[in-house]
Amino acid sequence: MTKNCGYVALLGRPNAGKSTLLNALLGTKLAVVSNKPQTTRNKILGVCSEGNSQALLLDTPGIHKSDNLPKMNQVMNKVAWSVLKDADLVCYLIDVTNGWHEEDTLWLDGILKKFEKKLLVLATKTDKVKIEEVEHGRQNIVNRFHDLIEGVKSVSELKCQLIGDFPLMVSSKRPTEVASLRNYILSQMPEGEWLFGEDDLTDRPQRFVCAEIIREQIFRQLGQELPYKIAVVIDIFENKNNVTNISATIVVERDSHKGIVIGKKGSRLKSIGTDARISLERHLDRKVFLELFVKVKSGWTENLNMLSEYADLQDPNDVN
Ligand SMILES: Nc1nc2c(ncn2[C@@H]2O[C@H](COP(=O)(O)OP(=O)(O)O)[C@@H](O)[C@H]2O)c(=O)[nH]1
Ligand SMILES: [Mg+2]
Numbered sequence: 001m002t003k004n005c006g007y008v009a010l011l012g013r014p015n016a017g018k019s020t021l022l023n024a025l026l027g028t029k030l031a032v033v034s035n036k037p038q039t040t041r042n043k044i045l046g047v048c049s050e051g052n053s054q055a056l057l058l059d060t061p062g063i064h065k066s067d068n069l070p071k072m073n074q075v076m077n078k079v080a081w082s083v084l085k086d087a088d089l090v091c092y093l094i095d096v097t098n099g100w101h102e103e104d105t106l107w108l109d110g111i112l113k114k115f116e117k118k119l120l121v122l123a124t125k126t127d128k129v130k131i132e133e134v135e136h137g138r139q140n141i142v143n144r145f146h147d148l149i150e151g152v153k154s155v156s157e158l159k160c161q162l163i164g165d166f167p168l169m170v171s172s173k174r175p176t177e178v179a180s181l182r183n184y185i186l187s188q189m190p191e192g193e194w195l196f197g198e199d200d201l202t203d204r205p206q207r208f209v210c211a212e213i214i215r216e217q218i219f220r221q222l223g224q225e226l227p228y229k230i231a232v233v234i235d236i237f238e239n240k241n242n243v244t245n246i247s248a249t250i251v252v253e254r255d256s257h258k259g260i261v262i263g264k265k266g267s268r269l270k271s272i273g274t275d276a277r278i279s280l281e282r283h284l285d286r287k288v289f290l291e292l293f294v295k296v297k298s299g300w301t302e303n304l305n306m307l308s309e310y311a312d313l314q315d316p317n318d319v320n
Pocket of ligand 1: 012013014015016017018019020021032033034035036039124126127128170171172173
């Protein structure tokens, strides 16, 4: 029997719901989710297998428009675009509760003209607002996309092939909608041998996913700015009897940041540790002993070597 296998890029502005959708499609927590934009730092591959078809879903950092981005965000942008090259299907997510944004015009214009891919536009978070508002958001996306196409000089300029409903309405919180989207994505995969085993969920090692789970708690428990300057490195990860021992270092940029992470008499670090341990135990389905340390590495988010060492973040142009 022929097998199908392909790459699916999840793209869209920060906070559009990419990581939440990836987790929902996989039925497990793989990618970090928070209500702060730019939580996802790296590309994360999730494997979805069913029947004859395998879809390799690539979650990406949100793409940003700005000329003056710090080094870390420049690399994050490049990671997002590099994913497009590999993709057989591009899922472009727009938060229906926020509507279309100028950046959507910019990215979709680029994708439509440059890439010979299938393109599925998704309107996300449809559960979040009343039906009338969802319809309003949908209409806004249709109109703005129409404006975008009107601006294209000739149809031959368009390389992408739009597929599915436009936009396809989905809530990651509604299992039936997620399941039908999953089936649809699987049905669009090109012929090809499977690249992963039937039970594989990701190409990332367990320790990467665990570092991300700890980082998620830091995102949730700290204020707006600081989390972007923080990395988590797993120093020890060992299974002993029924317990997994994890020792991790939280890397911050400044002494003052260290103080904030540790909190009064260590209270913040303790609370991050407790919630991270609960989340890790749920993910690993076993008891976890977690130790956290905080270390200052000044300027790490501007230094390519340290970005690679602490955040596993490499400039795709340098790697290939
Ligand atoms: N109600 C609702 N919230 C969602 C949905 N998808 C994402 N969110 C929330 O939107 C925020 C951003 O989601 P996230 O997946 O991190 O966005 P990303 O930056 O595109 O990866 C988080 O607070 C999520 O819980 C959805 O379908 N429904
Ligand atoms: Mg994300």
